[in-house]
Amino acid sequence: MRSAIHFLGFTLLGTLAAGICQANETRWVDDAVAAVNTQVIDWRHDIHQHPELGNMEVKTSALVATQLRSYGLHVRTHVGKTGVVGVLEGGKPGPVVALRADMDALPVKEMTGLAFASEVEAVRMGKTVPVMHACGHDTHIAMLLGAAKVLAEHKDQIEGTVVFLFQPAEEGAADVDDMDARTVIGAQAMIRDGALDAPKVEAIFGIHVMGGYPTGHLFYKSGTVLNSSDTFKITVNGKQTHGSAPWSGIDPVVASQGIVSGLQTLVSRRIDLTKGMGVISVGTINGGSASNIIPETVEMTGTIRTNNASIRQSILEKMPPLVSGIAGAYETQSVLQVVHHAPVTVNDPALTEAMLPALMQAAPGKVERLDSSLSPSEDFSYYAQKVPGLFVFLGATPADQDMQKAPNNHSPYFTVDDATLATGVKAHVQFVLNYPHRRSLGSAAL
Incomplete structure (x- = not known):
């Protein structure tokens, strides 16, 4: 980790130095993210209190579509059944990149005691079950909505086009039997319905909150990052x-x-x-x-x-x-x-190293390379099979807590520190702002 890493003939040190110049051009990001932070937290609380199971994200999708349209984005709904795609054209020519958030909740009874805890029940395959955002997808939606607002308000700073993917059924679908191999859901359904094709996406980014990792810290790994x-x-x-x-x-x-x-x-x-x-x-x-x-x-x-x-x-x-x-x-x-x-989730090595400046601008001094891949799985892997992808993790537990005792994702006690959301919004924005510059250093690899 301390040795020099080469990328297209540039050392990592040189890439990071170039990132410092890029940072000087994007100092407005922190102020813009701070301005939207309260609204991001409010969205997160509202979505958390009103969770919906996979392929049933009707109200969530409506909220997302309404917000994206209010920013002036071109919006498509019913993508992959209940998914939403928003397209923002920047003020300068450049590449097309995608940012992805998943929207579905889990059949889990919430035990957190939060003021905005879920009391929702829903029908899953004919059975009534409790529903909870026990994996942080509520935060993913809110952070990406915040990033869309920031980028839309500063589209003159954007080189190229941004595609915002709000995906259903990452955890499975409430209307599809777990053993039904014929029905396409989640990321595969989004891809089938052209989420990466109109416009043609050339790189995709995703962020996932993780319990037991400190608030505001970003974690990444090149190559294999999640299991099949x-x-x-x-x-x-x-x-x-x-x-x-x-x-x-x-x-x-x-x-x-x-x-x-x-x-x-x-x-x-x-x-x-x-x-x-x-x-x-x-x-x-x-x-x-x-x-x-x-x-x-x-x-x-x-x-x-x-x-x-x-x-x-x-x-x-x-x-x-x-x-x-x-x-x-x-x-x-x-x-x-x-x-x-889901297949193995693989982060494109060249893209990963090229985006280190973006991560460091989003979380200065709080970016860590994972020593090994993590055991969960993610259908983000399907996008990353189509175009170069980078999937990173955002700490969700306050730094003063014992990380070993923090409830993990999918626990009925799983919670996310609201203070970490701003870092997630920044990371999305910095991916968009940094990618065109990294691409110009070596487009053949990206």
Whole structure:
């Protein structure tokens, strides 16, 4: 981290020096962000108190579209179902960049005790569930709305065009079964509906708040930054019989335990761990109706996470014959379903290093390089497969708190410090302002 990093023939030191000159030209950003900060916080509180599940972000989308139109942006709605795309043309010629925020909440009952805590319930796949912004998407929306306002008010300073992507269903869709592999949602649906094509985007940026990381700090990593995500369901069919006479039936419970154990060998014995890591976790096992009956069927579901594309592919290729083979050994039959939610999220190396000045201008003295990739997954990865992308993390926990004890994202106690929102707004703005200059240093790599 302390050694010189070369980028297109320039040392990182030289790139940062150039960033100082760029900073002198964008000193207005801090004042502009400060002017909109109260409104950003108000938006965040309102959105947090009124969360909506994936593909159900109707009121949230309406709020976003209304605000973007009030700034004079060209706005498209119903992109990827409930997504919103806003386009701002700058006052100077230049490239097209995109900024992305996700809008959906989670089926979690809020336990934070905040004055603006959610009490919302909604229907997810026919069941009424509590709803909470337990992953910070409320802050993502508010920060990007704030950045859009700042950039629109200073569009004469912008070189090129900015595309604002407000995406639904990053966490999944309330109207789509988790095991439905046919329906396209989230980032894939936005891409299908032309979110990156009109106008043609050449680079994309995203920010995600993180519990357990200090407020106002930005964290980044070149290359692999988040895991892939695949969900599986295995149905094991046997022959129901009385528990006192197992020999008269075929036991899917015993077969299921063999499958659970066997799945772990895919990671421990059958993939090259020098390339990265992989995890296969079974989260649910359901079967049977009484203690003295061997059931006809057992169903299990789980998740596959990896930080390497070849490891992911290897697991996905080896899993079907392993499951069917173990099931057959117990004289049962199995059905395996796998749904692919997100590939590995990869930050474009050249873009990452080129944007260091932008990060440092957004959070002076509070920018840190991650030593390793993080375990969650994000469908931002689909955008980054289409165009160079950079996905960074923003600390959400006050610096005086114990980071090890802070509730993580997806916890019912997860909270975000409002003081960190201004840094997120600045980062979005600085990405837009810095990208054309970095691009001119080496357009071939960007």
